[in-house]
Amino acid sequence: MSTTDTSPVAPEVRHFLARVRHELADLDPEEVSDMTDGLEADLTELVAERGARALGSPVEYADELRAAAGLEVRVSGRPGRPGAPVGRAVGEAVDGLFDSVRRRAEGLLDRLPSDARPLLAWLRPLWWVARAWIALQVAVWSASAMFGIGYYEEYWDIVPHARGWGWVLLALLVAGSVLVGLGRLWPGGRRGALARTVLLLLNVLAVGLVPTTLAMVRNQSEVRDDAYSAGFDSGYRSGTAAAEPSETGIDHQAGIYSSGRWVTNIYPYDASGKPLVGVQLFDQLGKPISVVSAPECPDDVGGWTVNPVEQDTNCWDVKGTGETVQGRVPYPWTNGATQLENVFPLPTRLQDDLHRAADAFTQPDPPAIGELPLESVPPVSLPGVTPSVQAPPAKAAK
Amino acid sequence: MDTTQLLKGVLDLTVLAVVESEDAYGYDIVRRLRDGGLTDVGDASVYGTLRRLYSAGALTSYVVPSESGPHRKYYGITPTGRAQLKQQSDDWTAFSTTVTTLLNKQRPQGVSA
Numbered sequence: 001m002s003t004t005d006t007s008p009v010a011p012e013v014r015h016f017l018a019r020v021r022h023e024l025a026d027l028d029p030e031e032v033s034d035m036t037d038g039l040e041a042d043l044t045e046l047v048a049e050r051g052a053r054a055l056g057s058p059v060e061y062a063d064e065l066r067a068a069a070g071l072e073v074r075v076s077g078r079p080g081r082p083g084a085p086v087g088r089a090v091g092e093a094v095d096g097l098f099d100s101v102r103r104r105a106e107g108l109l110d111r112l113p114s115d116a117r118p119l120l121a122w123l124r125p126l127w128w129v130a131r132a133w134i135a136l137q138v139a140v141w142s143a144s145a146m147f148g149i150g151y152y153e154e155y156w157d158i159v160p161h162a163r164g165w166g167w168v169l170l171a172l173l174v175a176g177s178v179l180v181g182l183g184r185l186w187p188g189g190r191r192g193a194l195a196r197t198v199l200l201l202l203n204v205l206a207v208g209l210v211p212t213t214l215a216m217v218r219n220q221s222e223v224r225d226d227a228y229s230a231g232f233d234s235g236y237r238s239g240t241a242a243a244e245p246s247e248t249g250i251d252h253q254a255g256i257y258s259s260g261r262w263v264t265n266i267y268p269y270d271a272s273g274k275p276l277v278g279v280q281l282f283d284q285l286g287k288p289i290s291v292v293s294a295p296e297c298p299d300d301v302g303g304w305t306v307n308p309v310e311q312d313t314n315c316w317d318v319k320g321t322g323e324t325v326q327g328r329v330p331y332p333w334t335n336g337a338t339q340l341e342n343v344f345p346l347p348t349r350l351q352d353d354l355h356r357a358a359d360a361f362t363q364p365d366p367p368a369i370g371e372l373p374l375e376s377v378p379p380v381s382l383p384g385v386t387p388s389v390q391a392p393p394a395k396a397a398k
Numbered sequence: 399m400d401t402t403q404l405l406k407g408v409l410d411l412t413v414l415a416v417v418e419s420e421d422a423y424g425y426d427i428v429r430r431l432r433d434g435g436l437t438d439v440g441d442a443s444v445y446g447t448l449r450r451l452y453s454a455g456a457l458t459s460y461v462v463p464s465e466s467g468p469h470r471k472y473y474g475i476t477p478t479g480r481a482q483l484k485q486q487s488d489d490w491t492a493f494s495t496t497v498t499t500l501l502n503k504q505r506p507q508g509v510s511a
């Protein structure tokens with residue numbers, strides 16, 4: 001009987017055994033521990049006697065162990081398809097290729113300095129979580145794009161809302177990904193060349209989607225402060241040429257968009273066609289309707305355009321002279337306590353500086369309704385509906 | 399000739415024989431098989447065989463702790479194992495005699511033909 005003295009377990013032995021146990025992960029854990037119990041001491045002796053190279057491939061070792069123990073031998077390729085010998089041969093070739101790549105990678109890992117290994121051990125589960133997260137992001141995005149769930153997000157949340165299921169889905173995906181990573185779930189280490197190929201492709205895809213996903217999520221966090229929740233259908237917007245989407249501009253403010261341009265002011269007319277001043281507008285939910293009350297600058301066709309650069313404090317001459325010109329700055333109505341953005345028309349004032357001036361109403365040129373786009377419009381009527389301001393009876397009828 | 403196929407058939411028998419002579423741990427058994435001339439025997443095959451024989455009740459196992467390192471797992475033979483060894487030895491002897499006899503009969507014919 002030999003001595004029971006053994007040296008402490010060498011890292012290569014521990015690593016090798018971990019791999020072997022990983023290969024046997026589909027078996028009953030008790031079976032595995034019975035079968036590999038005591039191997040630390042034995043393999044340490046083997047390495048001392050014949051060197052670390054004598055350990056060989058953990059995959060082959062596990063297969064041999066399994067076969068000799070009379071346990072179910074895992075079949076490479078698709079099992080039991082008598083009609084497809086070529087397919088099976090291909091499967092075995094692919095499986096062999098995977099195994100040799102894996103063995104080479106393991107060899108490389110073994111040559112790393114031992115203090116780098118804990119880092120790598122950490123990176124694996126990190127990746128399992130990351131790929132689950134990426135899968136969720138892409139799945140939610142694809143689903144909304146595919147089924148045209150009208151308001152699909154231009155920017156991605158860190159955890160998608162997904163009708164309130166975001167966190168649940170993420171938890172499920174992470175659990176699945178970790179189980180796959182541990183070889184507990186499909187494809188279970190090395191069961192089937194097809195499954196392994198699919199897994200490889202999915203992993204490659206996930207790696208490829210890392211930059212996109214991160215970029216989308218980062219965009220989201222940049223615009224988070226914008227009041228874009230009251231926004232608009234991005235699909236509608238992208239179909240209109242006049243609005244150039246920008247991440248920081250007016251696009252994320254509340255506003256009204258009509259006929260391919262932002263509405264900056266509203267001029268109501270009564271049923272008789274006369275202009276009204278001081279009309280308060282509310283939507284179907286009783287929420288105030290406001291326009292994009294942003295300063296406007298003269299554009300190159302003699303009109304006014306919302307100042308495209310939000311931070312600019314001046315309008316620049318469109319002729320490119322480099323000089324500043326006066327812009328049109330809106331001054332909302334007030335109820336005495338707060339400013340109301342839903343009262344129209346919105347008075348404006350021509351200013352050099354595009355900020356609202358506190359003393360604007362005491363200046364010689366206070367904010368004013370200014371020139372109406374239309375002096376009056378044709379009267380309108382509808383049978384049975386009484387307008388608040390009735391058109392005077394037509395003279396011809398008298 | 400590829401001896402690995404032959405080895406598979408006699409692994410149970412040889413492992414039982416080694417353990418019967420003296421309780422041993424896995425690697426010790428591998429070494430004794432190799433020293434005995436079965437140089438191609440795979441380590442994992444021996445461990446797998448030990449596991450199977452243990453499950454079948456032919457072997458017992460016990461752990462011997464070590465102060466300086468991991469514990470060792472020793473195997474010993476059971477009465478069942480002894481009976482199996484006896485049976486398989488007889489089978490082997492009969493089988494190998496048959497094969498040897500057959501080969502000896504065929505050889506002179508092959509030369510004369």
